[in-house]
Amino acid sequence: xxxxxxxxxxxxxxxxxxxxxxxxxxxxxxxxxxxxxxxxxxxxxxxxxxxxxxxxxxxxxxxxxxxxxxxxxxxxxxxxxxxxxxxxxxxxxxxxxxxxxxxxxxxxxxxxxxxxxxxxxxxxxxxxxxxxxxxxxxxxxxxxxxxxxxxxxxxxxxxxxxxxxxxxxxxxxxxxxxxxxxxxxxxxxxxxxxxxxxxxxxxxxxxxxxxxxxxxxxxxxxxxxxxxxxxxxxxxxxxxxxxxxxxxxxxxxxxxxxxxxxxxxxxxxxxxxxxxxxxxxxxxxxxxxxxxxxxxxxxxxxxxxxxxxxxxxxxxxxxxxxxxxxxxxxxxxxxxxxxxxxxxxxxxxxxxxxxxxxxxxxxxxxxxxxxxxxxxxxxxxxxxxxxxxxxxxxxxxxxxxxxxxxxxxxxxxxxxxxxxxxxxxxxxxxxxxxxxxxxxxxxxxxxxxxxxxxxxxxxxxxxxxxxxxxxxxxxxxxxx
Amino acid sequence: xxxxxxxxxxxxxxxxxxxxxxxxxxxxxxxxxxxxxxxxxxxxxxxxxxxxxxxxxxxxxxxxxxxxxxxxxxxxxxxxxxxxxxxxxxxxxxx
Numbered sequence: 001x002x003x004x005x006x007x008x009x010x011x012x013x014x015x016x017x018x019x020x021x022x023x024x025x026x027x028x029x030x031x032x033x034x035x036x037x038x039x040x041x042x043x044x045x046x047x048x049x050x051x052x053x054x055x056x057x058x059x060x061x062x063x064x065x066x067x068x069x070x071x072x073x074x075x076x077x078x079x080x081x082x083x084x085x086x087x088x089x090x091x092x093x094x095x096x097x098x099x100x101x102x103x104x105x106x107x108x109x110x111x112x113x114x115x116x117x118x119x120x121x122x123x124x125x126x127x128x129x130x131x132x133x134x135x136x137x138x139x140x141x142x143x144x145x146x147x148x149x150x151x152x153x154x155x156x157x158x159x160x161x162x163x164x165x166x167x168x169x170x171x172x173x174x175x176x177x178x179x180x181x182x183x184x185x186x187x188x189x190x191x192x193x194x195x196x197x198x199x200x201x202x203x204x205x206x207x208x209x210x211x212x213x214x215x216x217x218x219x220x221x222x223x224x225x226x227x228x229x230x231x232x233x234x235x236x237x238x239x240x241x242x243x244x245x246x247x248x249x250x251x252x253x254x255x256x257x258x259x260x261x262x263x264x265x266x267x268x269x270x271x272x273x274x275x276x277x278x279x280x281x282x283x284x285x286x287x288x289x290x291x292x293x294x295x296x297x298x299x300x301x302x303x304x305x306x307x308x309x310x311x312x313x314x315x316x317x318x319x320x321x322x323x324x325x326x327x328x329x330x331x332x333x334x335x336x337x338x339x340x341x342x343x344x345x346x347x348x349x350x351x352x353x354x355x356x357x358x359x360x361x362x363x364x365x366x367x368x369x370x371x372x373x374x375x376x377x378x379x380x381x382x383x384x385x386x387x388x389x390x391x392x393x394x395x396x397x398x399x400x401x402x403x404x405x406x407x408x409x410x411x412x413x414x415x416x417x418x419x420x421x422x423x424x425x426x427x428x429x430x431x432x433x434x435x436x437x438x439x440x441x442x443x444x445x446x447x448x449x450x451x452x453x454x455x456x457x458x459x460x461x462x463x464x465x466x467x468x469x470x471x472x473x474x475x476x477x478x479x480x
Numbered sequence: 481x482x483x484x485x486x487x488x489x490x491x492x493x494x495x496x497x498x499x500x501x502x503x504x505x506x507x508x509x510x511x512x513x514x515x516x517x518x519x520x521x522x523x524x525x526x527x528x529x530x531x532x533x534x535x536x537x538x539x540x541x542x543x544x545x546x547x548x549x550x551x552x553x554x555x556x557x558x559x560x561x562x563x564x565x566x567x568x569x570x571x572x573x574x575x
Contacts, residue, residue, distance in 0.1 A: 054541070
């Protein structure tokens with residue numbers, strides 16, 4: 001049976017650390033990278049007699065994310081205990097939300113080759129993070145650091161609406177962008193403040209039910225997410241086609257080998273025995289809070305994209321590149337304001353040149369010293385015919401590194417374009433005098449030699465002749 | 481509803497507690513009477529009654545997002561059965 005007879009059914013579960021100063025149920029710091037077990041207290045250590053008290057900022061962030069994902073915000077939501085034993089979970093249960101989560105029934109829009117697509121958000125709920133286990137590769141006992149235990153998380157569960165690894169990547173990129181825009185998460189997949197698990201199954205086209213799904217853990221980059229899903233889809237199709245059964249299990253992506261591997265399945269099926277957390281009464285979110293948060297929501301990436309298309313006449317693609325990172329979008333708008341015209345030209349320079357210069361830099365657009373005003377100044381030099389496009393790129397590179405004014409770089413490197421017609425005509429005369437044979441050919445009708453003369457004159461002018469003026473002067477001289 | 485010994489053994493396994501023969505039988509009887517009580521609740525028609533998630537009628541109090549000092553590391557690990565410097569130490573948990 002052909003590969004095209006199958007389709008993938010994918011849902012993503014994303015855990016996002018909320019950017020609060022203190023933990024969800026106690027006042028311990030959430031700062032990353034502190035010495036082991038230096039940010040703990042009786043509450044997050046699970047010591048007897050301690051009681052959780054909810055951080056109000058966590059609630060506000062939860063509502064903010066719910067609204068940004070078009071969810072219904074539940075007036076009464078309930079915290080529940082999810083019971084299991086693991087050394088990184090000091091209480092023997094995780095405080096989470098189960099039957100009555102804070103946010104439900106939302107959606108997120110992604111772009112696909114077939115156009116816009118709505119991916120459902122089943123729920124988004126609040127919970128606490130676990131600690132961290134450290135294993136010595138040489139063997140021996142495991143060590144536990146509980147600094148992360150109790151850090152607030154939002155778990156965002158998509159509907160099984162995703163049909164390919166590309167759509168999954170698009171979904172995660174869009175979600176990450178929203179999280180960063182609304183200021184609730186730093187979007188850092190590598191450091192684990194944003195974590196993604198994928199539920200993957202396949203079915204024959206036309207089937208309406210779902211076949212057995214597999215959960216893949218540990219997908220800490222867009223590339224791994226794509227690789228892991230692609231591998232898993234092929235693996236499952238092969239299993240079904242060979243007459244086998246896909247087993248419901250959790251698999252880990254091995255980035256080095258590019259494969260997913262089964263985690264040892266537990267003898268007993270998971271039974272978390274959820275029940276309402278007796279230490280926390282229900283959470284009430286009143287309409288006033290929802291209204292206040294709605295009021296404070298910034299422009300979201302897709303709204304911004306639509307505005308860029310409308311206001312600056314950009315293509316949908318260019319707009320999407322600019323809005324993916326809020327800092328880039330802000331940079332672009334500042335540059336447009338500073339330049340005062342032709343937003344399309346500014347977009348081209350930002351996308352093709354500025355973004356190229358900062359490509360590998362983890363600090364992104366903040367890393368460039370070519371501030372929006374400097375980019376605008378550079379474009380003005382170009383408009384005035386004082387530099388050509390090639391010099392402009394070279395100048396931008398230096399401005400990016402040093403933060404110098406473009407005009408100063410132009411002068412210091414002698415890149416000012418030669419627009420003096422007298423100087424250009426002298427150069428033309430010198431070149432023609434030095435190449436009598438080519439002149440002969442040109443006059444005999446071999447017009448292609450014009451390109452040769454053009455190149456020679458530009459060389460004479462060290463590449464800085466205004467191409468339009470050079471071409472005109474040359475034509476005058478050759479055709480006279 | 482009468483519970484079977486297997487039900488009690490499964491619950492004990494999930495709770496990670498060890499029960500001897502006599503305790504299994506005692507808990508089987510005690511838990512059976514509790515479950516029987518829930519059976520009576522289940523027989524009521526409660527369609528129009530909103531679920532009650534908590535015995536207190538109150539609403540969760542909240543605190544502002546301010547960092548408070550926690551425990552010094554030595555105190556944090558002081559009661560651990562085993563520790564190594566700033567770390568809690570547990571039996572190896574992965575292969």
